[in-house]
Amino acid sequence: MNASLPDSGHPAGCRIEIETRSPEQTEAVGAWLASVLPDGCAVALYGELAAGKTCLTRGMASAFGARRVHSPTFTLENRYGSPPRQLIHIDLYRLPGPSALPDLGWEESFDPGQGLSVIEWADRVQDLLPGFRVDVHIQHAGETVRKITVESAHPDITLPVPPVF
Numbered sequence: 001m002n003a004s005l006p007d008s009g010h011p012a013g014c015r016i017e018i019e020t021r022s023p024e025q026t027e028a029v030g031a032w033l034a035s036v037l038p039d040g041c042a043v044a045l046y047g048e049l050a051a052g053k054t055c056l057t058r059g060m061a062s063a064f065g066a067r068r069v070h071s072p073t074f075t076l077e078n079r080y081g082s083p084p085r086q087l088i089h090i091d092l093y094r095l096p097g098p099s100a101l102p103d104l105g106w107e108e109s110f111d112p113g114q115g116l117s118v119i120e121w122a123d124r125v126q127d128l129l130p131g132f133r134v135d136v137h138i139q140h141a142g143e144t145v146r147k148i149t150v151e152s153a154h155p156d157i158t159l160p161v162p163p164v165f
């Protein structure tokens with residue numbers, strides 16, 4: 001795994017880039033994020049089909065004791081652990097439209113006492129995302145290679161240097 005700090009225009013600790021070479025490494029990035037992000041923080045995931053959003057989420061959920069993680073389908077969200085050590089996994093792929101968000105308990109999902117949340121297809125509700133979040137972009141960079149960019153969207157969230165595999 002390679003990490004670089006910082007990028008132009010971003011103070012150190014606000015943006016990191018990581019390259020993973022296997023699903024297991026992407027899961028490890030998720031587990032690392034779960035261990036360093038503050039309570040109440042949301043992780044907004046961006047990336048095309050099969051980029052690795054659920055894979056990264058699986059790694060996050062492992063830090064909350066989950067063994068099996070599948071994307072939520074009809075409910076749009078799954079929960080792992082229990083508050084305050086909880087991960088709320090939201091997948092907006094099947095969201096009919098932003099008006100369906102209140103039914104999902106959208107606002108309540110981001111209470112500090114709820115733990116962490118992670119949102120697949122975050123770009124579908126970009127204007128409604130909580131401000132206390134990190135944005136994680138995952139891009140294909142080869143059959144088993146992914147470029148992951150983690151960027152803090154809030155001044156109170158700083159990112160430590162990620163582990164090197």
Ligand SMILES: Nc1ncnc2c1ncn2[C@@H]1O[C@H](COP(=O)(O)OP(=O)(O)OP(=O)(O)O)[C@@H](O)[C@H]1O
Nearest residue numbers: 020021022023026049050051052053054055144146
């Ligand atoms: N470095 C890597 N990181 C993550 N996944 C990888 C990597 N290399 C290969 N893969 C494969 O890419 C796929 C990622 O699937 P995953 O379900 O995590 O994607 P997704 O972004 O959630 O897709 P969807 O948009 O369908 O929800 C898996 O089949 C995984 O094995």
Ligand SMILES: [Mg+2]
Nearest residue numbers: 053054071120
């Ligand atoms: Mg997915």
